[in-house]
Amino acid sequence: MVYGAIEAGGTKFVCAISSDGQSIAERVSIATTQPEETMAQVYQFFDQFKLTAMGIGSFGPIDSNPSSAQYGQILSTPKQGWSSFDFLGAVKKRYSIPVAWTTDVNAAAYGEAKNGSAQDVEHSIYLTVGTGIGGGFVSEGVIKEGIGHAEMGHIFVAKHEGDYFDGICPFHKGCLEGLASGSAISARYQKKAQELTLNQEVWELEAFYLAQAVYNYSLLHRPERIILGGGVMKQKQLYHLIQAQVDKLNQTYISLPDLASYVVAPALGDNAGIIGCLILAQEQIKLSN
Amino acid sequence: MVYGAIEAGGTKFVCAISSDGQSIAERVSIATTQPEETMAQVYQFFDQFKLTAMGIGSFGPIDSNPSSAQYGQILSTPKQGWSSFDFLGAVKKRYSIPVAWTTDVNAAAYGEAKNGSAQDVEHSIYLTVGTGIGGGFVSEGVIKEGIGHAEMGHIFVAKHEGDYFDGICPFHKGCLEGLASGSAISARYQKKAQELTLNQEVWELEAFYLAQAVYNYSLLHRPERIILGGGVMKQKQLYHLIQAQVDKLNQTYISLPDLASYVVAPALGDNAGIIGCLILAQEQIKLSN
Ligand SMILES: Nc1ncnc2c1ncn2[C@@H]1O[C@H](COP(=O)(O)OP(=O)(O)O)[C@@H](O)[C@H]1O
Ligand SMILES: Nc1ncnc2c1ncn2[C@@H]1O[C@H](COP(=O)(O)OP(=O)(O)O)[C@@H](O)[C@H]1O
Ligand SMILES: [Zn+2]
Ligand SMILES: [Zn+2]
Missing domain, CATH: 3.30.420.40 (ATPase, nucleotide binding domain)
Known part of the structure; x- marks a missing residue:
């Protein structure tokens, strides 16, 4: 074959x-x-x-x-x-x-669900944070869609108090992708995201937005694992920052899996x-x- | 029987x-x-x-x-x-x-999917906007859950520019329920929601928040119908206001069903x-x- x-x-x-x-x-x-x-x-x-x-x-x-x-x-x-x-x-x-x-992104979600970081669970999400933001949801071995595929990157989330950047999504301006994609980071700081590695504020703000996305997906899909990939996630410190913010957002509301094994990198890279x-x-x- | x-x-x-x-x-x-x-x-x-x-x-x-x-x-x-x-x-x-x-809320979503406003479609959401906010998702005849049931009312959405109300959710403060439930309306205006019928600003703001929720659910689940019920939706003008706001949020991004038949009241009341x-x-x- x-x-x-x-x-x-x-x-x-x-x-x-x-x-x-x-x-x-x-x-x-x-x-x-x-x-x-x-x-x-x-x-x-x-x-x-x-x-x-x-x-x-x-x-x-x-x-x-x-x-x-x-x-x-x-x-x-x-x-x-x-x-x-x-x-x-x-x-x-x-x-x-x-x-x-x-x-x-559905293909990546499926790859991770079958052979990667989510092969031991029933419900998982893969999100790529790159030039844009997109994701897929796999449940009981199947890519889940409604009348079309998910557009996970374009949800609306709360703005950070001090953030006066309007967002760059051509459709929604300040949706998640408009505020937190690699392109949004470049537009906000007038520098490529990979050149901002040492600027801690950048990654705190990035985690603030990605944590809300992770939390919203968690409330709606109740997955067992959320895999974050894409160029921006090469900033490995983001995993910890996002885990901490998700914990803070959730307080004691829903029972989430242990956060260190809940918000993870793609095993298949x-x-x-x-x-x-x-x-x-x-x-x-x-x-x- | x-x-x-x-x-x-x-x-x-x-x-x-x-x-x-x-x-x-x-x-x-x-x-x-x-x-x-x-x-x-x-x-x-x-x-x-x-x-x-x-x-x-x-x-x-x-x-x-x-x-x-x-x-x-x-x-x-x-x-x-x-x-x-x-x-x-x-x-x-x-x-x-x-x-x-x-x-x-899952039971209500199921009732509407089998015998109510969503009996002609495969993927539908029911959301109640009452004392709190909660919802359920039915797909291909089955109530969909992950490792737990959905908590659709507690997602984070963007604050309205002029809204300085912090929100009243005991877990999340300014989540959707904290900003837009019947209890949140009462707390914001110091009056019961049903006593604010003639105050148009109240319902514009309410629609601003509910439209973001409807839109986020639309992007993630891609349902064919979203049914809004509960005490607050007794304000029938909300349906139009929400439909208009969803249209504005979406621009031309995803193809949504005709909005008048997409965001509807529960047929079973x-x-x-x-x-x-x-x-x-x-x-x-x-x-x-
Ligand atoms: N080490 C890095 N740190 C932060 N951002 C990065 C890094 N490497 C790439 N990026 C950003 O990731 C984005 C590209 O994402 P990538 O997933 O590689 O490709 P694409 O999304 O186009 O398929 C760009 O916005 C780039 O600035
Ligand atoms: N006509 C109305 N207009 C606006 N809000 C209403 C109206 N009737 C009830 N409410 C609000 O709906 C909430 C009660 O919701 P309901 O769905 O009836 O009950 P519950 O959510 O407690 O099951 C209260 O916050 C109340 O103020
Ligand atoms: Zn967008
Ligand atoms: Zn809440």
Whole structure:
């Protein structure tokens, strides 16, 4: 068996091949430009193999509702050229194999739930804090969605008293992503987030916002584990700061798991998404039978 | 068949009987005092009937996790005498019949999903805005929980610019319940909410907070309908105000159902909870076989 995986991000596409759905045999990274150009390179990579199944985790918003006419498409996106691109259709047409289709963050949540930091629990959330903020929820082995995939990064939370930054989300201004994504940090301090490592105030404020998000998810989903990944979480001190703030927010209200094992890093690191896609590819074979 | 239902609130217990699980044949309302006293009256009512099954929707927090040692109990509550009360155990012992067990708001969400405003959709939320704020989420015919039931009323949302009220939640101060419950309205304006009907500012501010909650739930659960009930929603103008604010918050971000049919009143009115309990009672018979 040869499984293929595409983790399609706004900046780059990572394509990978695996024979067991767990270890990556080959991998390539392709810049995200126009669909035609990018997909030509994707095909060039995968054409080398005799694929059994494929898993795609795409940047959103996507249509993930199998009963919708737009199923398989990228929906309206500021990313030039990609709105209405029939990603799933294109890949299925090229390879005539079972293809799994979800968001990049759902794929990462699934990878972590099956093979990573949440493999021992029933209900888990994965949140990436990078250029943007997004997440997925896995419950009883299944990625949970309603009429569309979750948009966990865009919830509204309380502003910090001293924070006069309006936020940069093009849709919501001061939503979580608008206040606490890597791009928001850069915009607020006029410096890249990675250049602010020694400025403790930055990470206190960041933890203030991420803790509210973690707490809101906790109240609504009651998961057993929340995994925080993405570029901003390379600031490892954030885990402690967020755990402490969540504890402070909760007081004695709900019974939370021990916080040190509740708010954690992805065991699969930057591979969470691609591994999730490989597992989804494997499972798609059964679903397509 | 004779189905029993207990909607156990912090102020009163409503007990009801039905032969078809839909229409209520008899009903009694009992003041919530101490467990022994209150339950004696509950038994007095139900002892008159030959019950087939029972459904309980209780004020929370409750232990709703069947694999927990405290399953069936009311957890730590400020309500004098009720912490650790083994509600499910007591009722099962008294009647030796199948007994369903969930929160009052989950029962209402279930009632509305099966027989009320959400019977035509797959994913719905019911939120009560009364003395407190609480809600439940029903997806594909099932009440969804993680390691515990949702606490939808206690999420954090953004403060309104001009709002200097700190909030009254004993755990979180300015969480949604602390800012927007009926009790919060009374505390903010030093008047009962029902006496503020003509003060438009009150309802604009109330809609500002409830719209953020509706929007956050929308992003995380992506439901097809959100039902708002409870005493505060007797102010019917709130539905329009909330719909307008949700539209403003969302801009063009996610595709929401038509707002007039998305944020709606409970079709079962104040009976949502008790009807939910009756349906759960009926279904418990199959589960117990
Ligand atoms: N060591 C670091 N500390 C803080 N922020 C970082 C660090 N490394 C990357 N970032 C931030 O993370 C963001 C990129 O996130 P990443 O998850 O790597 O990619 P993307 O979200 O685009 O897929 C940028 O905003 C960058 O400033
Ligand atoms: N017509 C009304 N307009 C506004 N608020 C109301 C109205 N009727 C009741 N309330 C408020 O609703 C709350 C009671 O909510 P209710 O759902 O009736 O009971 P509970 O939440 O205690 O079960 C109180 O705070 C009360 O002030
Ligand atoms: Zn946003
Ligand atoms: Zn609270």
